[in-house]
Amino acid sequence: RKHxxxxxxxxxxxxxxxxxxxxxxxxxxxxxxxxPCGQANIVVVQPSAEGRRKGGRAxxxxxxxxxxxxxxxxxxxxxGGPGVAExxxxxxxxxxxxxxV
Numbered sequence: 840r841k842h843x844x845x846x847x848x849x850x851x852x853x854x855x856x857x858x859x860x861x862x863x864x865x866x867x868x869x870x871x872x873x874x875p876c877g878q879a880n881i882v883v884v885q886p887s888a889e890g891r892r893k894g895g896r897a898x899x900x901x902x903x904x905x906x907x908x909x910x911x912x913x914x915x916x917x918x919g920g921p922g923v924a925e926x927x928x929x930x931x932x933x934x935x936x937x938x939x940v
Contacts, residue, residue, distance in 0.1 A: 881903065885921070887919060890923045895923065907929075913928055
């Protein structure tokens with residue numbers, strides 16, 4: 840409702856299709872609100888087991904409002920996500936510190 844020009848259903852469909860194609864490497868969960876409304880949409884990328892062993896922590900990506908952002912998030916997840924792969928430079932600019940919320 841906050842961003843009526845954004846096709847949220849399409850974004851979620853893309854994320855779910857990628858998760859299904861990943862054969863269990865990553866999953867998609869939804870929430871009504873994570874808090875930082877001024878930086879919506881927020882997507883949280885959790886580290887894999889390998890990523891956690893390497894010190895990876897959940898990363899909050901803000902301003903995920905378009906296909907380019909979803910592409911970047913999916914590419915990062917495919918590359919291993921937090922602790923395994925660095926986010927792209929563009930995605931790194933979108934990271935949100937959840938403690939500052």
